[in-house]
Amino acid sequence: MKPPVSNHGLLALGCGALLMLLILLLQSRGSAGPPQPAPPAAAVTPIPMPSTPQEECGGHDGELVVATGNDVSTGSVRREVFDEWNDLIKPAADPTAKLLEISGSTDVRRAQMAALAQAGSCEYDVLVLDVAWVTEFARHGYIQPIELDDQGAGFLTGPLEAGQIDGEQYGVPFAADAPLEYRRLDRQSGGYLLQLDDNEMGTINFLEMIELGGGKVLDGDDRTRVALDDDRDDTWEALRSSKRVLSSTEEGVTVLRESLQVDEDRSVVAFKEGRIGERPVSYMRNWPIAFHQLASDPRMRGPDMKLLFGVRAPAADGGVLGGSVLAISRHIKPNKLDPAMRLIKRLTSQEVQARLFACGGYSPVLTEVYERYQAGGGHACPRQDGSDITNASLPELATLASEIRKSIERAQPRPKSPYYAQFSEVFRRCARGVWEQRVTKEAFFSSVGALEAALNGRVPDDRPPC
Known part of the structure; x- marks a missing residue:
């Protein structure tokens, strides 16, 4: 292995490169002829695998660490599932499964997981990974392929394929996600809230704004072809539109400008309160x-305990597929591999998936769980003694399961590119610029080259496209 370059060596290399650049600039000033076009941006190469020996990679020998985001379920049911596994179900020889919550932000979580993987750390054994980051983690060597029984029979097609990269399964579906439209039944005169904050959720909402509105951003088998076309007025109009067509009535409702500063949590609070600032909210x-x-909050039920809101899947195709998969770190110690697979099998069992759905609100990834609830079967979550939480009833769960499944079947994945994070940032900057009325139509559509470069891992120049 080559010895590392010292700081003095790096400084010398940098000074030499700077001197050569100055010489080339002076030569170019004295040369005749028209200026030459700039060379194409260089491709970003995959990050090489670190050579950290297993015994020096860190980690916890006595624990199987599962890295994830914050538990947003009602009653922290996900943690209860892990406690049950450790206390009652796991083989005695298997290490204790430790659920480690890193961050509620998918962007922060991705950065931290990638940084440790890049360093060769085995601090995390199993990763609960957003489906948008599977390609990056697989092609950069952060996670390893997983063998599934019966090629994953029983999983919903969309979530299963989201974990497949280059013909191999790298992620086992854990929780599915797709957009739903919520509407207050006790007030119809308010506006519509999206989540357009400057993070990944904003990217998702802007993609949906265009594609649910009849426009086009992405195309191709892996959604890696940028399809923005300035000849398509429907794309521009869908992005600029201040209206969202309701799936229930096909009427247009005003999208509130406050959406630009709203994330998932804040929009739920505003929906409960029926307003954001001085603006009424109904959708x-x-x-x-x-x-x-919402359903667990007594304020969202009437005197008869019926819900004061309804929920539907978007009427059109174009929603963005979300959710998470269970992935195994490339750096997991060999003695933890079989215990990790046993834990994953438990977490994706029908029993656990139904419990996470009924008690926590996580969307199942198994076809049979949906079919059972849609048929009126399954189990509602029992009410906890002394709690003012009202759990969803079986009929409410049946309606929810039906609408979630419709939305998942209509939803489109985000691009399967290891450089999706770069694309997301560029696209969101340009789309927000349109909504902030600082980016023109010409400037927005001129970002196509930068978006294609980002998806292909080419380093953009210093000038932002929007």
Whole structure:
């Protein structure tokens, strides 16, 4: 292995490169002829695998660490599932499973998981990974392929394929996600809230704004072809539109400008209160998890205990597929591999998936769980003694399961590119610029080159496209 370059060596290399650049600039000033076009941006190469020996990679020998985001379920049911596994179910010889919550922000979580993987750390054994980051983690060597029984029979097609990269399964579906439309039944005169804050959720909502509105951003088998076309007025009009067509009535409702500063949690609060600032709120786009957050609040039920809100899947195709998969770190110690697979099998069993759905609000990834609840079977979550939480009833869960499944079947994945994070940032900057009325139509559509470069891992120049 080559010895590392010292700081003095790096300084010398940098000074030499700077001197050569100055010489080339002076030569170019004295040369005749028209200026030459700039060379194409260099491709970003995959990050090489670190050579950290297993015995020096860190980690916890006595624990199987599962890295994830914050538990947003009602009653922290996900943690209860892990406690049950450790206390009652796991083989005695298997290490204790430790659920480690890193961050509620998917962007922060991705950065931290990637940084440790890049360093060769085995601090995390199993990763609860957003489906948008599977390609990056697989192609950069952060996670390893997983063998599934019966090629994953029983999983919903969309979530299963989201974990497949280059023909191999790298992630086992854990929780599905797709957009739902929430509407207050006790007030119809308010506006519509999206989540357009400057994070990944904003990217998702802007993609949906265009594609649910009849426009086009992405195309191709892996959604890695940028399809923005300035000849398509429907794309521009869908992005600029201040209206969202309701799936229930096909009427247009005003999207509130406050959406630019709203994330998932704040929109749920505003929907409960029926206003944001001085503006009334009657409608909201959110994930299925919001249903339990609303249904468990006594303020969202009438005197007869019926819900004061309804929920429907978007009427059109174009929603963005979300959710998470269970992935195994490339750096997991060999003695933890079989215990990790046993834990994953438990977490994706029908029993656990139904419990996470009924008690926590996580959308199942198994076809049979949906079919059972849609047919009126399954189990509602029992009410906890002394709690003012009202759990969703079996009929309410049946309706929810039906609408979630419709939305998942209509939803489109985000691009399967290891450089999706770069694309997300560029696209969101340009789309927000349109909504902030600082980016023109010409400037927005001129970002196509930068978006294609980002998806292909090419380093953009210093000039932002929007």
